[in-house]
Amino acid sequence: MTESKKFKMSIRERVRATGESYCAARRVLLRRHEKALGQRAEVIAVAGMKGGIGRSTLAILIACEMHLRGERVLLVGLQPAVIPFGEPMKYPNTIQHWTTRTENSGFVGPASITIRDRMLASPEFAELTSGYSLVIVDCPRILEVQYAAMLWADTVLIPCSTASESARAVDDARALIALGLRKNPNLVSKVVIANEQPRTSPRRIAALREAASECGVDVFGVVLRDRVAFGNCLAGC
Known part of the structure; x- marks a missing residue:
């Protein structure tokens, strides 16, 4: 950094x-x-090492909901330094892609920016977040970048898929949370169940909750639903 x-x-x-x-x-x-700079904004990092789990979707939905509730929200997309700045992202539901789509459609949503991951450890990040009450950081699937984001964050949310093996998904989330707590003991961590398809059986969701309870990981009450539909809708805009 x-x-x-x-x-x-x-x-x-x-x-x-x-x-x-x-x-x-x-x-x-x-x-x-x-x-x-005055009172620092509350920072929520959306992390997780599994690809296509819904990190960007969750970050966008939280930012839009809080924006509609009257909060001053900044949605931050982190772009790794190894990718040339301005290059299109691999997946359609990234912050950069979403910002372009919303600008073209005329939707007035929360403020959003895409920055290099190295800026997390610099004073410029404090300047960028000044004036906002809530900052949502969408983390790429790179461990070092997620760790840096958790050092700054107040809360980390980790989507966990019901499509994968429950115990493995929760264990990965627990390891990531433990990493952030090493340097940020006040970090609040929650797992969000990503119900990727409407037909996902309640039994699989219950199994994920049970696995999380056995591992001592807190599960958020809200379930992220229809992520695939959201991504397809955004791609077709």
Whole structure:
């Protein structure tokens, strides 16, 4: 993760003036920067290592719902540095694709941006989120990026599919949550059941809830339904 040249220069100037270590000077300047920006927005990271599980769908739906309730919402799509900026994403229901579609359709939804993942560890992220009450971060399927997002987040939501083996899905979610709690002990974590098709049997949903309970993972009461229909609708807009 990189920081702006201006901020690095400020750190070095403080080190020369005070004799502090680079890390100590950086912590002081970051605290001052956040205080100057006022109250920090609540940050919800939508994570998970399984592809096509509905991370972007869940992030978009939460952002739109809270926007309609009157919250000042910013929807953030993280783009890994290994992908050239501006390149189209693989899946149609990404934040970048959704933003383009909504602009063309005239729908006035929450504010949305796509940023490089490295910006999570820089003061620029605090500036971008300034003025918003809620920030929803859609994480790509890259462990390092999800870890960085959980360090900043207040809450992490992890969709878990009923289509895959329940115990394996919950175990993966538990491992990801444990990783975030190492550096962010105040992180609130929830698993969201992704019922990918309307015909998914209640027995499979019950099995996923039972597996989560045995692993000590909290399951959100809401079930993400018709994700495939949502993606197909967006792709056809």
